[in-house]
Amino acid sequence: MSRLVPLYLGGIVLNGGALAFAVLEGEYLFAGAFLFVLIYLSVRLRMVRAESA
Numbered sequence: 001m002s003r004l005v006p007l008y009l010g011g012i013v014l015n016g017g018a019l020a021f022a023v024l025e026g027e028y029l030f031a032g033a034f035l036f037v038l039i040y041l042s043v044r045l046r047m048v049r050a051e052s053a
Helices: 004-025 028-052
Strands: none
Touching: 004 028
16 A cells, blocks of 8 residues: 555545535635545545555
């Protein structure tokens, strides 16, 4: 298991919280940015996991 996996998982969790908060506050531009970063982190996590398998 790569040492990057916990960092990506932590980033996904924190970004998910920020996304939820932004949506609840009605800040849809920020929510879009958080969604973009969340997708990026998820793709990178899948790439790291596939590399180590």
